Amino acid sequence: MxxxxxxxxxxxxGKPFARVADPDKRALxxxxxxxxxxxxxxxxxxxxxxxxxxxxxxxxxxTVGKATVSQACSAIGQLGIPVLVIPGNHDHGGPGCLWExxxxxxxxxxxxxNLCLLLEATPVExxxxxxxxxxxxxxxEAVDPxxxxxxxxxxxxxxxxxxxxxxxxxxxxxxxxxxxxxxxxSGGVPNLINLDRLPSEHFDYVALGDWxxxxxxxxxxxxxxxxxxxxxxxxADNAPGNVLVVKASRGGVPAVETVPTACLGWHQxxxxxxxxxxxxTFEGRLGELLGNRAARDLLRLELQGSLGIEATTRLESILExxxxxxxxxxxxxxxxxxxxxxxVEALTRRTGDPLTSRVAAQLVELLNGSGEEAAxxxxxxxxxxxxxxxxx
Numbered sequence: 001m002x003x004x005x006x007x008x009x010x011x012x013x014g015k016p017f018a019r020v021a022d023p024d025k026r027a028l029x030x031x032x033x034x035x036x037x038x039x040x041x042x043x044x045x046x047x048x049x050x051x052x053x054x055x056x057x058x059x060x061x062x063t064v065g066k067a068t069v070s071q072a073c074s075a076i077g078q079l080g081i082p083v084l085v086i087p088g089n090h091d092h093g094g095p096g097c098l099w100e101x102x103x104x105x106x107x108x109x110x111x112x113x114n115l116c117l118l119l120e121a122t123p124v125e126x127x128x129x130x131x132x133x134x135x136x137x138x139x140x141e142a143v144d145p146x147x148x149x150x151x152x153x154x155x156x157x158x159x160x161x162x163x164x165x166x167x168x169x170x171x172x173x174x175x176x177x178x179x180x181x182x183x184x185x186s187g188g189v190p191n192l193i194n195l196d197r198l199p200s201e202h203f204d205y206v207a208l209g210d211w212x213x214x215x216x217x218x219x220x221x222x223x224x225x226x227x228x229x230x231x232x233x234x235x236a237d238n239a240p241g242n243v244l245v246v247k248a249s250r251g252g253v254p255a256v257e258t259v260p261t262a263c264l265g266w267h268q269x270x271x272x273x274x275x276x277x278x279x280x281t282f283e284g285r286l287g288e289l290l291g292n293r294a295a296r297d298l299l300r301l302e303l304q305g306s307l308g309i310e311a312t313t314r315l316e317s318i319l320e321x322x323x324x325x326x327x328x329x330x331x332x333x334x335x336x337x338x339x340x341x342x343x344v345e346a347l348t349r350r351t352g353d354p355l356t357s358r359v360a361a362q363l364v365e366l367l368n369g370s371g372e373e374a375a376x377x378x379x380x381x382x383x384x385x386x387x388x389x390x391x392x
Contacts, residue, residue, distance in 0.1 A: 002249040003128040003164050006044050009055035009209025010226040011036075012090060013072050014064040017230075020298075025327045028295055032264055034068075036228040037075035039261045040243055044081055047245045047257075051081050051126065055209030055224060056088025056136065056170030062098045064091070069098075070107050077112035084116045084124070086135040088170040088209055089191060093119050094137040118168065121148045123160070129248075130160045132203065134169035140190040145169060149198055157202055162250045165202065169193050170209040173217050195221055205246055205254045213238035219253050222246075227261040232268055232300045232330070240266075264327070265290075265297040273305030273335060279314050286322065298328040306338035309385040337378045339364065339385075347385060360384060 013033055020026045044052060059068070076083050087093040098104055099117050108115050118124060118133035125131075134145040146169050157165070171191030195206065195217065206221035214225040215237065222244055229240040241262025248254040267289055271282050290297050299322070307315060315335065323329045339347075347360035363384065366377035 001128060001162070002247055002252075004047060004049050004245065004247045005129070005166075006040065006047075006049045006052045007055065007205075007207040007222065007224045007244040007246050008040060008052065008227050009170070009207075009224045010057045010088070010212050010230075011054065011228075012057050012060040012226065012230060014068040015060040015230055019330075020328045025295065029264065029298075029327055033228050033230070034071050034075060035263065036261055037072070038078070039263075040227055041079040043243055043245065043259050043261065044079065047259075049081060049245065050128065052079065052083045053131070053166065053168055053207045054083060054085040055168055055207045056086050057090040057209060058085050058088075059091040059098065062091050064098065066103055069104055070111070073107045073111035073115065076115050079114065082114050082116055082126070083112070084118055084131055084133075084168065086118045086133045086168050086170060086209075087137070089136055089139045092136045092139050097137075121145075123156075125160065125163070129164040129166055132165065132167045134167065134193070136170055136191060141171075144192055144194050144197075145171060146193050146195075146198060149203070152202070164204050164248045164250055166248070167198070167203050167206040169206065172210060173208070173221070201251075204248045204250060204252065207246075213240045214242045214244065214258055215239070216256070222256055229262055229264060229266045232266050232298070263296070265293075267297060268300040270302045271304070273303070273307050273311075276308045276311035276340065278305075279307065279311050279318070282315075283318055286318070290325070294325040295327055297326055298330075299326055300330040302332040303335050306336045308340040309337060309343050309382055312337050312382060337367065337382060339367075339381065343385065347381075356384070 011033060015030065015033065017026050017029050020029060040052070058072070087097065087099060091098055093099055099119060118131065119135050121134060123130050123132055132149055136145060146167065149167065171193045173193050173195050191210070200220060204220065208217065208221060208223045211223040212226045212229070212231065213223065213234070215223045217223065224244045225240045225242055227241065227243050241260055242258045243261050245257040245259055246254050269285070269289060271285065273279070273282070312335070319331065344364055348357050348364065350357045360381065363377045363381040366373055367381065
């Protein structure tokens with residue numbers, strides 16, 4: 001009979017977000033990764049999910065802090081349905097792993113008795129489904145973690161009757177590269193899962209983890225992606241911030257629905273200034289993207305072009321406010337100061353102040369250079385302009 005369940009992965013609870021300089025903002029981002037768990041539970045309730053599959057990387061590290069373990073177990077325990085988890089490359093199993101430590105086991109037993117750890121490559125039978133876990137016992141496995149599924153005896157499979165057969169795995173597929181932990185890097189291709197070698201008629205759905213965006217890999221295999229984004233977008237097809245509601249039946253093609261669960265916004269934006277008037281246009285674009293929110297968004301921003309002195313000062317005020325409101329501003333500001341004709345004239349033709357006029361003229365000449373000297377000239381000219389205009 002058909003069964004409805006949730007597929008998710010890559011929660012990476014306890015991720016440090018070290019690139020966020022402000023410790024209070026880091027704490028807000030870390031907490032949001034825990035806050036998404038009740039939202040996942042609400043999705044499960046609304047869709048009548050029988051259980052929840054977590055395809056690896058529940059935690060960010062095998063040495064995650066005890067407070068994170070306790071909070072995670074508390075939140076999972078309140079979901080009200082079985083939660084089946086395999087270790088991924090971040091929280092891999094093996095001797096001495098997190099999953100075998102006394103503290104984790106005590107907290108799991110006390111707070112989350114519905115949390116089922118699948119640490120062995122052996123079928124796990126539920127009421128209406130059979131889970132075929134492919135746990136990672138090392139960070140990087142040299143052997144396809146799903147290889148054991150190719151050798152299953154037909155009689156073993158037949159013994160499960162018409163129960164839905166679900167594969168739970170973490171890694172890259174032969175036609176799609178999964179991982180990559182750094183927001184700027186592409187990562188390698190560890191833990192390769194060869195879906196082509198799985199007898200597709202034997203399995204009804206493959207729940208994948210490792211790629212942090214939601215993506216279909218054929219009719220029966222999906223990456224769920226992380227339910228709360230943790231990095232800037234990696235291309236147009238990257239779609240994090242969801243869980244998957246899956247309705248599967250034995251021998252059929254599963255119906256998969258993507259349900260958003262994210263709270264934080266990770267954005268990227270590029271803007272090139274062609275005139276001073278475009279500072280207002282830039283400010284409007286930011287308003288469209290971020291609204292009046294504070295402490296809910298992260299932005300990777302690249303700026304190009306040239307601006308006059310007053311326009312540069314206005315831009316810096318905008319960036320100062322932006323840095324304060326955002327959880328993180330990753331800025332690449334390549335704009336240069338190009339004083340307007342009136343601004344140059346106001347500084348270099350001060351008949352009552354010849355010293356200022358001479359200094360301004362020299363700074364304007366230095367602007368056309370390069371390196372540290374030109375950079376210092378930009379700063380000095382802007383400060384000189386501010387001092388002159390404030391005295392008027």
